[in-house]
Amino acid sequence: MGAARIAKMDEFYTQLTDVEKELRHYKPHFRGKVVYCNADDPRVSAFFKYFALNFEALGLKKLITTCYRSQAPDLFSKNNSDHAVFLEYEGDKNSNRVPDPDEIEVLPLTGDGDFRSEECINLLNQADIIVTNPPFSLFHQYVSQLIKHDKKFAIIGNPNATSYKQIFPLIKDGKLWWGVKPSGGENQFFETTDAFAQRVAATKPQGAWWRRGSNGKILVGMKTVWYTNLDFPKRHVDLILYRKYNPTDYPSYDNFNAIEVGKVSEIPANYDGDMGVPLTFLDNWNPDQFEIVGITQSWDKCATKIYPGQIQVSADGSESQVTKLNDGAAIKVAAPPANKTYYKVEGEMFVKAYARILIRRRK
Amino acid sequence: MDIVPVKVTVRDLTKDYVDNAEQGVAAYGGKLDVRPPYQREFVYKDDQRDAVIDTITKGYPLNTMYWAVRDDGTFEVMDGQQRTISIGQYVTGDFTVDGRGFNNLQDDERARILDYELTVYQCEGKDSEKLDWFRTINIAGVELSDQELRNAVYHGSWVTDAKKRFSKRGCPAYGIARDYLSGEMNRQKWLETAIKWINDGKVEEYMAVHQHDPTAIDLWNYFASVIEWVKTTFPTVHREMKGLSWGPLYSKYSSTKFDPSAMDADVRRLRADSQVENNKGIYEYLLSGKTDTRLLSIRVFDDKTKAARYQQQTTIAEEAGPSNCPLCAVGNNANRTRIYAQDEMDADHVTAWSKGGNTDLKNCQMLCVTHNRAKGNR
Numbered sequence: 247m248g249a250a251r252i253a254k255m256d257e258f259y260t261q262l263t264d265v266e267k268e269l270r271h272y273k274p275h276f277r278g279k280v281v282y283c284n285a286d287d288p289r290v291s292a293f294f295k296y297f298a299l300n301f302e303a304l305g306l307k308k309l310i311t312t313c314y315r316s317q318a319p320d321l322f323s324k325n326n327s328d329h330a331v332f333l334e335y336e337g338d339k340n341s342n343r344v345p346d347p348d349e350i351e352v353l354p355l356t357g358d359g360d361f362r363s364e365e366c367i368n369l370l371n372q373a374d375i376i377v378t379n380p381p382f383s384l385f386h387q388y389v390s391q392l393i394k395h396d397k398k399f400a401i402i403g404n405p406n407a408t409s410y411k412q413i414f415p416l417i418k419d420g421k422l423w424w425g426v427k428p429s430g431g432e433n434q435f436f437e438t439t440d441a442f443a444q445r446v447a448a449t450k451p452q453g454a455w456w457r458r459g460s461n462g463k464i465l466v467g468m469k470t471v472w473y474t475n476l477d478f479p480k481r482h483v484d485l486i487l488y489r490k491y492n493p494t495d496y497p498s499y500d501n502f503n504a505i506e507v508g509k510v511s512e513i514p515a516n517y518d519g520d521m522g523v524p525l526t527f528l529d530n531w532n533p534d535q536f537e538i539v540g541i542t543q544s545w546d547k548c549a550t551k552i553y554p555g556q557i558q559v560s561a562d563g564s565e566s567q568v569t570k571l572n573d574g575a576a577i578k579v580a581a582p583p584a585n586k587t588y589y590k591v592e593g594e595m596f597v598k599a600y601a602r603i604l605i606r607r608r609k
Numbered sequence: 610m611d612i613v614p615v616k617v618t619v620r621d622l623t624k625d626y627v628d629n630a631e632q633g634v635a636a637y638g639g640k641l642d643v644r645p646p647y648q649r650e651f652v653y654k655d656d657q658r659d660a661v662i663d664t665i666t667k668g669y670p671l672n673t674m675y676w677a678v679r680d681d682g683t684f685e686v687m688d689g690q691q692r693t694i695s696i697g698q699y700v701t702g703d704f705t706v707d708g709r710g711f712n713n714l715q716d717d718e719r720a721r722i723l724d725y726e727l728t729v730y731q732c733e734g735k736d737s738e739k740l741d742w743f744r745t746i747n748i749a750g751v752e753l754s755d756q757e758l759r760n761a762v763y764h765g766s767w768v769t770d771a772k773k774r775f776s777k778r779g780c781p782a783y784g785i786a787r788d789y790l791s792g793e794m795n796r797q798k799w800l801e802t803a804i805k806w807i808n809d810g811k812v813e814e815y816m817a818v819h820q821h822d823p824t825a826i827d828l829w830n831y832f833a834s835v836i837e838w839v840k841t842t843f844p845t846v847h848r849e850m851k852g853l854s855w856g857p858l859y860s861k862y863s864s865t866k867f868d869p870s871a872m873d874a875d876v877r878r879l880r881a882d883s884q885v886e887n888n889k890g891i892y893e894y895l896l897s898g899k900t901d902t903r904l905l906s907i908r909v910f911d912d913k914t915k916a917a918r919y920q921q922q923t924t925i926a927e928e929a930g931p932s933n934c935p936l937c938a939v940g941n942n943a944n945r946t947r948i949y950a951q952d953e954m955d956a957d958h959v960t961a962w963s964k965g966g967n968t969d970l971k972n973c974q975m976l977c978v979t980h981n982r983a984k985g986n987r
Contacts, residue, residue: 488781
């Protein structure tokens with residue numbers, strides 16, 4: 247019950263247009279497959295809608311979706327049950343080319359529809375590909391389950407999840423990657439609970455924070471990326487490299503043998519060692535061009551040095567005792583940098599780079 | 610030169626529609642280049658895209674589209690790219706309108722869309738004719754930049770490679786030159802600038818010659834040398850360096866030796882000088898040997914200062930006898946005692962700006978127009 251309640255607090259419903267824009271790049275993967283959208287609510291689920299409407303065009307075998315126990319009447323259910331249910335759709339039977347309520351089978355679940363319950367795992371086992379927007383708070387557990395059961399998937403998550411200690415090793419090992427939608431693009435907008443939407447609209451400016459959908463509802467904006475292990479053509483396009491390495495523009499880290507590359511577009515073409523690049527590198531990662539060797543911040547145990555206590559000097563000159571320098575890639579500086587936080591360790595000065603993915607050229 | 614209006618059904622238009630993202634979008638049985646590689650991407654908002662489908666569903670007319678006929682008989686969309694992509698995506702089942710996609714429509718509804726006829730003007734002819742024609746229709750509302758038109762007309766391997774290097778945010782040109790070039794890169798403005806620089810402003814001539822080169826590496830190497838030279842000669846980046854004519858400056862001055870640290874110091878000094886009104890001119894002023902102060906638009910005396918100085922000089926001259934132009938007063942001709950009206954005189958720096966003179970009343974003298982011109986900038 248506790249988990250389901252947490253899931254409820256993650257009520258962010260993906261818009262159909264966002265599902266369409268991403269999944270059009272994966273179409274060939276769905277032919278003959280069973281798709282499962284769990285951790286979801288079919289009454290408002292754009293995922294269920296997308297696959298039901300495109301069932302024949304994609305050549306799906308079956309569509310399964312679970313629905314958490316809900317007090318509200320269910321559009322697809324015959325009775326007003328407060329039990330969790332799961333739905334199955336096996337395509338259009340009456341040749342009207344749209345899914346009708348009586349073509350969708352509604353079956354009861356004994357539990358509350360938690361994705362970790364035995365009955366939901368049974369459904370998962372029937373499926374080939376999982377497409378959904380899992381509760382962000384349970385993201386790494388959700389992904390671990392998919393990996394454990396060796397499933398294909400395309401799911402929405404927070405870009406920060408990339409540095410989770412459970413998620414990053416999977417990215418590094420090529421078991422999952424970022425999808426097509428650029429992480430630096432505009433926010434993705436979600437339908438959410440009225441109370442939350444009202445609160446955002448009342449306190450934040452319209453634009454990146456929220457906007458109105460075509461039905462007039464308030465949609466709340468969030469930075470998201472797709473996490474997937476389905477391949478798509480853009481993953482095999484090389485980044486064009488044109489910069490040459492020099493030690494001034496690309497200083498070396500002090501706690502890992504790599505150079506600092508502040509912009510993805512400025513990765514030097516001729517550097518063979520490890521390089522620290524912003525996380526947005528994953529928008530353009532062609533695994534044939536670069537391999538991923540590590541990550542700063544969470545480090546995945548790869549830092550080569552642990553600093554003793556440090557004094558942090560803020561841009562305004564104020565000093566405090568911290569251990570933060572160990573969280574990131576440290577760059578030694580000869581003089582205090584202007585208008586920037588730096589760290590003093592045993593007479594030496596360092597600045598800390600932002601979160602970096604450590605990569606190495608393959609060719 | 611032929612301009613042929615043809616009717617193209619949605620069925621024919623969307624035959625073999627493929628969207629390869631960066632690598633471009635093709636349609637019309639593979640014969641139509643909807644969006645060539647590295648061109649501006651699909652920018653329609655959902656409601657604009659939906660409106661195109663709505664228009665077709667209702668059988669209302671869409672505006673005419675324009676296709677260029679290429680040498681090999683294939684076509685490139687000149688106007689109608691966003692509409693063509695909207696139609697292609699819809700028929701391919703990429704998006705739904707009002708809860709239904711193309712795949713959910715009944716046969717008669719599908720047929721209505723597939724049979725819908727678009728009016729397309731196909732234009733065939735010599736490159737120069739096509740360019741001329743496109744420019745003319747461009748005036749009639751098709752919004753393509755000059756260079757986008759040229760890219761279509763001089764289509765080929767060279768253009769494809771050049772666009773990869775010059776026309777997207779994050780492209781190599783942006784990487785090395787973003788502090789030095791202005792203009793909309795994704796509208797091909799940077800590519801245009803680079804070609805203008807390498808070929809003395811004659812863009813089409815250059816493109817015609819190189820149209821079938823496998824790559825644009827020559828242009829890139831040239832461009833990279835120009836930017837490298839700018840970076841070496843003026844080590845510090847300043848705001849006003851963006852958009853200067855670096856190409857022509859490179860042609861003229863790259864063979865001269867300059868001391869970068871001296872140049873750097875000179876730039877800082879001139880930028881800090883309140884009398885220099887045109888910071889953009891500093892760079893050419895320094896490159897050309899610090900003589901042509903016109904490049905700097907040195908501050909001029911304001912009307913109040915000129916009137917005050919004129920009054921002082923004239924009052925003294927009228928009392929003492931000689932001309933109110935101090936140079937005429939020391940001369941030998943008839944003007945020695947002439948009193949000029951104010952509009953016959955100009956203000957002059959007694960000590961030139963280049964020798965440290967200020968633009969204030971103390972350093973202002975009024976000279977007759979002739980003497981002021983003769984004095985020049987010494």
